[in-house]
Amino acid sequence: MNQQKQNGNVIAIVTMFFLFAMISFVTNLAAPFGTIWKNQYAGANTLGMMGNMMNFLAYLFMGIPAGNMLVKIGYKKTALTAIAVGFIGLLIQYLSSLFGADTDVFALGEYAIKLNFIIYLLGAFVCGFSVCMLNTVVNPMLNLLGGGGNKGNQLIQTGGALNSLSGTLTPLFVGVLIGTVTPNTAMSDVAPLLFIAMGVFAFTFIVISFVSIPEPHMRKKGETVKEEKFSHSPWNFRHTVLGVFCIFVYVGIEIGIPGTLNFYLADPTERGAGLLTDGAAIGGAIAAIYWLLMLVGRLTSSIISGKVSSRTQLIVASATAIIFILIAIFTPKEVTISMPGYSADNGFQMASVPLSALFLVLCGLCTSVMWGGIFNLAVEGLGKYTAQASGIFMMMVVGGGIFPLLQQFISDSLGYMPSYWLIIAMLAYLLYYGLIGCKNVNKDIPVD
Incomplete structure (x- = not known):
């Protein structure tokens, strides 16, 4: 039984490492993707950085609710929710490469904002919710799986290293795929990266669904907790x-x-x-x-x-x-x-x-x-x-x-x-x- 539990923990740890890497991967897609959008809007750097803005804006709305989710539904269900939301966000970004390029939504100064850009920004915002939830889950979950103490901290440091490695590779991969940005460069040119990310999210969702995760802080059904009042x-x-x-x-x-x-x-x-x-x-x-x-x-x-x-x-x-x-x-x-x-x-x-x-x-x-x-x-x-x-x-x-x-x-x-x-x-x-x-x-x- 102990051996089976240990094997389950190893699988869960490896899965968390993948999620740690995906946090950086999804976040760091925004800036290089921005080079595509800024070129389509005649070199407008501000519009090129809007995807990054939407990604991080989600933290403002999801920071505290994500912590509450850990208490109410636990680490596992919060992680699964985050992965599903991330998959949807990436899918929406991909859809921006399929339609909307010829449809004007509104004028912003000298720029006519296209529907495909709005779709992309929506996808970036949804991905932001996912990344915020994952950030809330991954660190404490790795600490739990490591049993706390030095071992738990070691797992977090290892996950952080993978996070940095993923952040290193993301802009490199995007640059390799699009090479020289031209007026014809579009989100379809980086679709392979989006498919890879969606594939990893789907695989991770399946794995976590079958892995037992400790839930020491989740409230039991019917349990009422008296909230402490602080002065x-x-x-x-x-x-x-x-x-x-x-x-x-x-x-x-x-x-x-x-x-x-x-x-x-x-x-x-x-x-x-x-x-x-x-x-x-x-x-x-x-x-x-x-x-x-x-x-x-x-x-x-x-x-x-x-x-x-x-x-x-x-x-x-x-x-x-x-x-x-x-x-x-x-x-x-x-x-x-x-x-x-x-x-x-x-x-x-x-x-x-x-x-x-x-x-x-x-x-x-x-x-x-x-x-x-x-x-x-x-x-x-x-x-x-x-x-x-x-x-x-x-x-x-x-x-x-x-x-x-x-x-x-x-x-x-x-x-x-x-x-x-x-x-x-x-x-x-x-x-x-x-x-x-x-x-x-x-x-x-x-x-x-």
């Missing part, structure tokens, strides 16, 4: 309130840096001399390096975190990222460097890109450690209010949609590199939080 809330802690906004800002930084870089390298009017013609493929390959460096940063942080505090890591990472982006902004685009790229004719090879791209990619090492550092500092000393704060943090992931959209609005008006001044301002806030804002000045509030 305060996370909003009464200054360092938590500042930390909530910090998470809001951080996710915008993490998504905005590679997202705008992808657009920049895919734009034939902005590339430095000597850059290969397959701009979308190159942009995808180089954006992939950013996510790969995030993987390296996370692994490094897991090694040094026992000796280096979260506060120190956040301060150093924020200050270093500011320096990298300042260099990127002030380096002329004519100054180039060779980085791994892709050509439809010659496959993978070294490509000449603006030196600015290198420093933007290096920011992946910095952003990799920020989420954990901010979260740890923001919940320090919260005690019984920590669970409430966690739901609020999940809602604030919506910043990954709002700030990149704002950055694209700036890039439409002023250019790609000037738009990174917004990122510097956001990083400056993270630096302030690490230096001053993270201090708990409300220790008089009882938390036991």
